[in-house]
Amino acid sequence: MFRRTMALCAAVTASFAVAGPAAAADRPLRIVGATADTALTQRWQDFGRRSGVGWAAADGTYSTRLPSGLDVWLFNDTFFGPVRPDDSLAESSPFTHNSAVLSTPDAKHLLTTIAPGPRAHPRSLVGPTPVSPGEPNDYWYWNGDGIVDGGKLRVIEFEQQPTDDPPPFNFAWTGTKLATLDPYTFRLEKLTDVPAAGGVQWGTELMRDGGWTWIYGVEGDGPTKYLHLARAPIGRLDGPWQFRTDQGWSADPASSARLLGNVGSSFGVTPVGGEYLLTTFDSGLTDTIHAYHAHTPDGPFTGGETVYTAPEAGNGRYTYNVAAHPEISRPGELVISYNTNSEQLSDLYADIDRNRPRFVDLKLAR
Template sequence: MTFHRAHLRAATAVLLGAAIAATTPLAAFAAPAGSPAAHPGGAETITTSATVDQPLTQKLGTYGDTAGRWTGADSAYSVPLPGGKIAWLYSDTFLGTVNADHSRPTDSPFIHNSIVVDDHGTLTTHTGGTAAAPESLVRVPGGDEGQDWYWFGDGTVEGNHLRVSLLEFAKTGTGSFDFAFQRTAIASFSLPSMRFEGITQRPAGLVEWGSAIYEDGGYTYVYGVEDLGATKYLHLSRVRTGHLTTGSWQFWTGSGWSADESTSARIMSGVANEFSVTKFQGKYTLVTGDTTEALSAKAVMYRSDALTGPFLNKTVLYTTPETSGNVFTYNAKAHPELGDRDTLLVTYNVNSFDTADVYSNVDNYRPRYVDVDVRITG
């Protein structure tokens, strides 16, 4: 294994953020409209309490320990499938077995994306290649996995197809931090077989589209991140429902919608590369790791009356206990199909800057699952 997603992106945010911000053309996007401080959405009073979701922790932990297939990954988006199934979308993924002492063999296969389908408690891992020689489920056409790869974003179901956002990255040199975002694409899988159908490319641009997807009012809303390292900006696009791979995308300008991606507005900063936007207790609710602090242990929530924001009333949902020394956490998000009216099921990823940690204990590279009880008044 030559690198981990979280090592690259989290470390880059801390060490290279200032340099990236200084060299990236900031004028490429429109400024957000208005002042969020004046928005009435901040009037809510919110109290929270959180506990580990034991059923999910045990189910996926037992599968990782005993199935001889998936042993850990990051991202952890979930997409409800027809028939009550759940597709867990993962990016960098370890495969193979787990040792009796809960360590990970140092020769464990490592790929850049996978999907685990939960069919009413029966889990199945989908990858490319073969069981003996696994490969990423989706590979860049004509690419070399060591030089050019896809990480997964959020997904959605359109008819008998699962659509999954793809973020293409490529190495730009020999150093650990020599890599760059290339473009966004969409992978399609037939349902229920999960057969890979192909890739629909998107035009190259600076926004990593697919950080969150939300279906509402005849549109598929696709959120993205303009990643400048230490600073990350939220953007929003939309396309007619059912036409993610075939329709014309529009981009929120701060005051309306445009077919010109260069007019896309920065809605807010402080989001992670992965997050969620859902309708929860009457408002649009954004859950993310707090990137206003370097390598923050906080999963936070923002609220808005509109999908376009502004997102206000920042509330800490959970402070991750794993964050200490070389171990860090990142990319918190909510999963509405796994919560209820009063509870957000929140996942986050765990990793370490010391690669030895992810081998000595498999839990140092596995998602976590937390139930957050949210009480809102006002």
């Protein structure tokens, strides 16, 4: 159990309003540059190497602002230290299926790891804790996106079960839950079911805009994945949702329409300058991040220009899972992240930095 955070940080809301909606129609938003944010990437490397913080590396990398003014970063499969000077990790090190980290609003100070249980034996924030990465549970949860709604921290949880496929892809999605947590203690209060009709994993992205929480989902476990959209009134994310269909909105999740093809398993959708910017890898494991533009949250999304190529991909390593971080972005820019991993678990133990997030700054203009 974690004590209530006493330090209150001023919430810094980054503005991307480089032009209003009318100007957006005349002069579409352009991405005029994309550079690796080496300072932010280094900050997470240093945090993972710091003695006593617990978190050593993880994937997922969703973030949201809390009522305290701090930011919470939601991670999935998480390796815990201590990390050796050469960035290697003992194979007996603790491991959980999900965790979180607190930071100041500008992410310049990474504060503490959130994982229930004693430091030597951390547990998953939600769901069961594995014995080791190579010994999966009968089921487990990976975090989707999270958002504060109705005074609570709501986090999408993707239920997984092991399969007979060869590692590292020996798992399958079996359902989705909405976790409700206290935003100060991070105590799990309840898990509720999320619709799964149509094979859509809802909650890859949660975006608050115009009186609604927009809930983006992904359909497909084959070579092509498709974007879907639902919505709920702000403050009622745990209530009935409406689903975007070919004709409008419906209470039936099975009627949800495919809005865009060839998206990644995780992506960001950000309101910026009177538009909505979607950043994503292609479906499958690729090294190129693309950007799509829309004038409404439900599209149509157009463009798809390549904005960044991840240099880590190749030679047994892969890159995946784009997430957007508007709460730490400066005006005229958008910070995004992606994850890196290895096809061999032993590669991560030899160099755990191969599993830490990477960050990119997109420069925006009219």
